[in-house]
Amino acid sequence: xxxxxxxxxxxxxxxxxxxxxxxxxxxxxxxxxxxxxxxxxxxxxxxxxxxxxxxxxxxxxxxxxxxxxxxxxxxxxxxxxxxxxxxxxxxxxxxxxxxxxxxxxxxxxxxxxxxxxxxxxxxxxxxxxxxxxxxxxxxxxxxxxxxxxxxxxxxxxxxxxxxxxxxxxxxxxxxxxxxxxxxxxxxxxxxxxxxxxxxxxxxxxxxxxxxxxxxxxxxxxxxxxxxxxxxxxxxxxxxxxxxxxxxxxxxxxxxxxxxxxxxxxxxxxxxxxxxxxxxxxxxxxxxxxxxxxxxxxxxxxxxxxxxxxxxxxxxxxxxxxxxxxxxxxxxxxxxxxxxxxxxxxxxxxxxxxxxxxxxxxxxxxxxxxxxxxxxxxxxxxxxxxxxxxxxxx
Amino acid sequence: xxxxxxxxxxxxxxxxxxxxxxxxxxxxxxxxxxxxxxxxxxxxxxxxxxxxxxxxxxxxxxxxxxxxxxxxxxxxxxxxxxxxxxxxxxxxxxxxxxxxxxxxxxxxxxxxxxxxxxxxxxxxxxxxxxxxxxxxxxxxxxxxxxxxxxxxxxxxxxxxxxxxxxxxxxxxxxxxxxxxxxxxxxxxxxxxxxxxxxxxxxxxxxxxxxxxxxxxxxxxxxxxxxxxxxxxxxxxxxxxxxxxxxxxxxxxxxxxxxxxxxxxxxxxxxxxxxxxxxxxxxxxxxxxxxxxxxxxxxxxxxxxxxxxxxxxxxxxxxxxxxxxxxxxxxxxxxxxxxxxxxxxxxxxxxxxxxxxxxxxxxxxxxxxxxxxxxxxxxxxxxxxxxxxxxxxx
Numbered sequence: 001x002x003x004x005x006x007x008x009x010x011x012x013x014x015x016x017x018x019x020x021x022x023x024x025x026x027x028x029x030x031x032x033x034x035x036x037x038x039x040x041x042x043x044x045x046x047x048x049x050x051x052x053x054x055x056x057x058x059x060x061x062x063x064x065x066x067x068x069x070x071x072x073x074x075x076x077x078x079x080x081x082x083x084x085x086x087x088x089x090x091x092x093x094x095x096x097x098x099x100x101x102x103x104x105x106x107x108x109x110x111x112x113x114x115x116x117x118x119x120x121x122x123x124x125x126x127x128x129x130x131x132x133x134x135x136x137x138x139x140x141x142x143x144x145x146x147x148x149x150x151x152x153x154x155x156x157x158x159x160x161x162x163x164x165x166x167x168x169x170x171x172x173x174x175x176x177x178x179x180x181x182x183x184x185x186x187x188x189x190x191x192x193x194x195x196x197x198x199x200x201x202x203x204x205x206x207x208x209x210x211x212x213x214x215x216x217x218x219x220x221x222x223x224x225x226x227x228x229x230x231x232x233x234x235x236x237x238x239x240x241x242x243x244x245x246x247x248x249x250x251x252x253x254x255x256x257x258x259x260x261x262x263x264x265x266x267x268x269x270x271x272x273x274x275x276x277x278x279x280x281x282x283x284x285x286x287x288x289x290x291x292x293x294x295x296x297x298x299x300x301x302x303x304x305x306x307x308x309x310x311x312x313x314x315x316x317x318x319x320x321x322x323x324x325x326x327x328x329x330x331x332x333x334x335x336x337x338x339x340x341x342x343x344x345x346x347x348x349x350x351x352x353x354x355x356x357x358x359x360x361x362x363x364x365x366x367x368x369x370x371x372x373x374x375x376x377x378x379x380x381x382x383x384x385x386x387x388x389x390x391x392x393x
Numbered sequence: 394x395x396x397x398x399x400x401x402x403x404x405x406x407x408x409x410x411x412x413x414x415x416x417x418x419x420x421x422x423x424x425x426x427x428x429x430x431x432x433x434x435x436x437x438x439x440x441x442x443x444x445x446x447x448x449x450x451x452x453x454x455x456x457x458x459x460x461x462x463x464x465x466x467x468x469x470x471x472x473x474x475x476x477x478x479x480x481x482x483x484x485x486x487x488x489x490x491x492x493x494x495x496x497x498x499x500x501x502x503x504x505x506x507x508x509x510x511x512x513x514x515x516x517x518x519x520x521x522x523x524x525x526x527x528x529x530x531x532x533x534x535x536x537x538x539x540x541x542x543x544x545x546x547x548x549x550x551x552x553x554x555x556x557x558x559x560x561x562x563x564x565x566x567x568x569x570x571x572x573x574x575x576x577x578x579x580x581x582x583x584x585x586x587x588x589x590x591x592x593x594x595x596x597x598x599x600x601x602x603x604x605x606x607x608x609x610x611x612x613x614x615x616x617x618x619x620x621x622x623x624x625x626x627x628x629x630x631x632x633x634x635x636x637x638x639x640x641x642x643x644x645x646x647x648x649x650x651x652x653x654x655x656x657x658x659x660x661x662x663x664x665x666x667x668x669x670x671x672x673x674x675x676x677x678x679x680x681x682x683x684x685x686x687x688x689x690x691x692x693x694x695x696x697x698x699x700x701x702x703x704x705x706x707x708x709x710x711x712x713x714x715x716x717x718x719x720x721x722x723x724x725x726x727x728x729x730x731x732x733x734x735x736x737x738x739x740x741x742x743x744x745x746x747x748x749x750x751x752x753x754x755x756x757x758x759x760x761x762x763x764x765x766x767x768x769x770x771x772x773x774x775x776x777x778x779x780x781x782x783x784x785x786x
Contacts, residue, residue, distance in 0.1 A: 217651055220613040247657075251607075254659045258610055258651040264640075265675045266647045268668050275661050282658045 001051040002098050004133040005381045008126035008372035010042045010111075010119075011035060011154045011161065012190065012304045014249040014296060015226060015233050016256040018204075019212040025171040026072075026150045029212065030222040031230050033162045034154045035306075036182065037190060038369025041335040044122035045375070046107040046130045047382035054102035060389045061123075062108050075147040076128055077103075083144070084135035099135060106382040106389045111364075124148030125155035129372035142176035158182040158370035160237050162230065182368040185240050189312050189336070191305040192364040193319060195273040202267050204299040211263040218259040225255065242308055246294030249306055250281070253296040271301040273323075273359040280322050280351060281305070284315065287350035313341035316363060318351055323360035335365040394444040395491050397526040398774045401519035401765035403435045403504075403512075404428060404547045404554065405583065405697045407642040407689060408619060408626050409649040411597075412605040418564040419465075419543045422605065423615035424623050426555045427547045428699075429575065430583060431762025434728040437515035438768070439500040439523045440775035447495035453782045454516075455501050468540040469521055470496075476537070477528035492528060499775040499782045504757075517541030518548035522765035535569035551575040551763035553630050555623065575761040578633050582705050582729070584698040585757040586712060588666040595660050597692040600653065607657040614652055635701055639687030642699055643674070646689040664694040666716075666752040673715050673744060674698070677708065680743035706734035709756060711744055716753035728758035 017032035057068045057077065068074075084099055107126060109119050128145040132138070146153035146163075153175065154161045159182035166174030202210075211218045229252060236244035260267040270278075274297055281295045293307040293315050307315055316338045325332040375381075384390045410425035450461045450470065461467075477492055500519060502512050521538040525531070539546035539556075546568065547554045552575035559567030595603075604611045622645060629637035653660040663671075667690055674688045686700040686708050700708055709731045718725040768774075777783045 216618045217610050217614065217648065217655075220617060221610065224613060225609045251655075251657050254657065255610065255655050258655040261654055262610075262644075262648050262651040264644050264647065266671060272665055278659060 001049050001053070001387060002101075002134060003047060003049040003381065003383060004130050005045065005047040005375045005377075006126055006130040006133060006372055007039055007043045007045045007375060007380070008122050008129055008155055009039050009158070009369055010037045010044075010122045011151065012037060012296060013151065013154070013298070014245070014306075015229050015252050016298075017150055017163065018256055018259060019208045019218055019222065020150070022169075022171065023209070025174075026146050027171050027174050028150060028163065028165050029219070030226040031163060031165040032151075032154070032226075033160070033179065033230060033233050034151070035160055035188075035190065035368050036155065036158045036371060038182075038366045039373075040369065041364055041366035042111050042122070044107060044109050044119065044126040045380055045382060046105065046123075046126040047380075048106075048127075048130045048134050049104045049383045049387055050098040050101040050134060051104075051387055052097075052101050054104055054387060057102050057105075059105040060107070063389065068105075072124070072148050073127075076124065076144055077131070079144045079147060080128060080131040080135065080137060080141075084137050087137055103131075103134070104383060104387050105130075108382060120149040121151040121155045124152035125372055128152070129156065129374075133374050140175065143171065143174065146171070146174060146176075156371055159184060159368055162234065179234055180237055182370050185237070185368065187240075187308045187310070188242075188368055189307050189309055190366050190368070191307065191312070191316070191319075192366070193277060193303040193305060194361045194364070195271065195277075195301040195303065196358060196361050201269060201300050207260065207263070207267050207299060210267070211259055214264040215259050215262040217262040221255060221259055243291045246291035246306060249294045249296050257297065269299050269301065270297060273356060274301045274303060276322065276353070276356055276359065277303045279353065280318065283351050283353075284318060284347075287347055312336075312365065313339050314343065314347075316365070317341045317343055318347070319360060319363060321348070322351065322353065322355060324355055324357045325360075325362075326358040330362065332362050333365060334362055336367065338365055394442050394446070394780060395494075395527060396440060396442040396774065396776060397523050398438065398440040398768045398770075399519055399523040399526060399765055400432050400436045400438045400768060400773070401515050401522055401548055402432050402551070402762055403430045403437075403515045404544065405430060405689060406544065406547070406691070407638070407699075408622050408645050409691075410543055410556065411649055411652060412601045412611055412615065413543070415562075415564065416602070418567075419539050420564050420567050421543060421556065421558050422612070423619040424556060424558040425544075425547070425619075426553070426572065426623060426626050427544070428553055428581070428583065428761050429548060429551045429764060431575075431759050432766075433762065434757055434759035435504050435515070437500060437502050437512065437519040438773055438775060439498065439516075439519040440773075441499075441520075441523045441527050442497045442776045442780050443491040443494040443527060444497075444780055445494050447497060447780060450495050450498075452498040453500070456782060461498075465517070465541050466520075469517065469524070469537055472537045472540060473521060473524040473528060473530060473534075477530050480530055496524075496527070497776060497780050498523075501775060513542040514544040514548045517545035518765055521545070522549065522767075526767050533568065536564065536567065539564070539567060539569075549764055552577060552761055555627065572627055573630055575763050578630070578761065580633075580701040580703070581761055582700050582702055583759050583761070584700065584705070584709070584712075585759070586670060586696040586698060587754045587757070588664065588670075588694040588696065589751060589754050594662060594693050600656070600660050600692060603660070604652055604656040608652050608655040610655040611652040614648060618648065636684045639684035639699060642687045642689050650690065662692050662694065663690060666749065667694045667696060669715065669746070669749055669752065670696045672746065673711065676744050676746075677711060677740075680740055705729075705758065706732050707736065707740075709758070710734045710736055711740070712753060712756060714741070715744065715746065715748060717748055717750045718753075718755075719751040723755065725755050726758060727755055729760065731758055
């Protein structure tokens with residue numbers, strides 16, 4: 001039995017991906033750009049074992065067996081095995097043995113699905129990276145991860161990553177590329193404000209399909225707005241210009257949600273809590289006369305806040321004040337340490353509004369981080385000697 | 394003392410106006426189209442008196458004296474007096490006397506400002522129409538009403554009215570035109586669902602200015618989407634095709650709110666109640682497999698519902714069920730009569746959701762109606778023999 005264990009990160013898009021031009025290959029209608037979050041706070045761990053004793057490919061997600069025949073999962077397995085056979089013929093390590101073995105895949109997230117983070121991105125990135133390690137495949141893998149979940153291709157790299165939409169019909173040029181490494185902007189911090197949500201939302205796969213079919217503005221955004229924004233965003237990241245980075249991040253999040261509203265029937269991902277967070281961020285920035293914090297929302301009500309290290313303590317205090325935590329014993333702040341900060345009288349008045357107790361369930365504090373890594377730590381291994389998930393997972 | 398009293402209607406845009414290319418002349422960035430509501434339910438009444446004894450122009454709105462020097466008010470006064478002088482020279486009734494008199498203007502709405510209806514449209518239409526009657530000016534007046542409030546130009550006609558954006562820099566071709574008279578589609582009904590609102594909203598003048606400055610999608614909408622929609626909307630009205638009319642109405646409302654969200658900072662006019670109404674309408678239509686009701690929202694959370702007469706009773710029942718009226722003694726239904734209607738078990742399940750008591754404060758039931766009219770009824774006259782507002786107003 002050959003076994004590998006890898007971990008992979010979550011990413012948050014600051015130029016949003018919404019809409020496919022090819023559903024099977026997962027080719028997007030526009031390029032996008034994301035920040036890879038640090039795995040110390042949020043990660044997927046995947047162990048894969050290959051053995052001649054296994055009679056079929058199997059997968060367990062967060063401890064429960066899932067359907068290995070899911071088309072996107074099959075795409076990833078097929079493509080990476082094809083690549084392994086191709087690379088073998090060009091003379092690397094002989095993997096012909098295990099290439100014929102069935103695999104057992106076991107994957108867990110260290111964050112609750114309720115956090116509303118795009119777990120499929122980290123999940124498919126981890127799957128593809130782990131399979132590549134198992135089969136000894138090197139090189140460009142984002143094109144395969146993309147076929148699992150579009151945004152997964154961006155989780156194949158650390159730091160700041162663009163997904164170039166590409167032009168080819170076969171998708172060979174629809175790839176992720178690192179723009180800057182995770183060490184490039186050490187002051188950057190990311191806070192995830194997990195909002196209390198009262199209802200199920202339209203899933204992103206179905207949602208973006210309806211948007212492509214019905215929103216005239218989505219098409220216009222993809223053609224006329226995103227190309228310029230990609231260039232501006234890359235420049236603001238390279239210059240570490242938070243004013244520009246933050247403004248563009250907020251504008252692009254708003255525009256994505258605008259195209260959801262232009263979808264028919266309209267899709268609402270932002271709820272009252274999200275709207276209050278948006279208003280709070282604008283009042284906070286207005287108070288300082290500069291963009292000190294920026295929000296971004298994906299296909300759910302949770303806010304992702306970008307800011308710089310010196311602002312973290314104060315802004316967390318501001319969030320606590322506007323969304324007094326429910327005293328249910330759970331920690332309100334998770335991740336990187338936060339210290340209490342006094343709020344000036346002026347700031348307090350500037351951000352004054354109706355407090356919304358419990359509107360934010362908790363805050364995860366993190367920073368940009370590296371791409372997928374192979375673990376050498378046996379304690380992270382999710383598969384036991386019997387080839388099945390360890391009981392603890 | 395010469396005196397006239399006129400009434401003018403409210404209108405609801407089904408292809409929305411949002412954004413000016415010229416702030417002073419109020420020239421829009423796109424054409425728009427509206428339905429004029431019947432004055433039996435909603436109207437502005439304006440009396441204007443001219444007398445050699447008046448020492449200055451004065452205005453009273455809903456019983457309180459207001460600033461006559463408001464630039465838009467001055468534009469309307471100046472333009473109509475200019476037109477009166479011009480027409481006089483071409484040989485009609487001699488108004489040279491009263492043209493030199495000062496005027497007293499007294500105007501009231503029969504609906505509360507809280508209803509969130511665009512009272513400025515009815516108000517400026519009524520002002521311009523009344524001034525024209527006072528000075529004996531005939532012919533095209535929408536260009537002057539437009540300079541009071543953009544959408545006021547559409548309230549100068551009954552039925553279905555388009556406001557052609559025009560091309561000229563002086564605005565002479567930015568006019569309203571009747572598409573069909575109010576008698577054209579006798580089955581059409583309009584319900585105004587007055588939502589409970591907890592906060593002040595960004596005014597439409599400031600809001601659209603920020604949108605023009607910051608929303609890339611607004612520009613794209615005006616250039617690439619609206620021209621086609623105007624043509625489609627006119628066709629669906631001429632054919633009395635409710636399916637097409639309703640779908641376009643909803644899509645255009647959603648797109649307007651999408652451009653508000655694409656504005657920076659974003660503007661939210663739809664609240665949780667609005668979102669529930671939207672969802673309710675889509676579930677109701679889905680149940681019947683056709684567009685039986687359509688929503689439209691302006692710069693506030695109130696819903697305007699378009700439907701056909703046979704659907705009114707049932708849909709009002711559906712609204713009552715989803716938004717149980719607060720039992721404060723006020724009538725929940727105002728305007729045209731509505732009869733109780735039983736809801737089938739299937740329909741009840743189809744629209745089932747969390748009831749939101751008090752979310753809709755009341756419903757005004759109305760239909761398309763005529764443009765401004767001069768009143769011959771002395772009881773409507775708002776100005777007393779002393780040239781001042783009658784005490785009752």
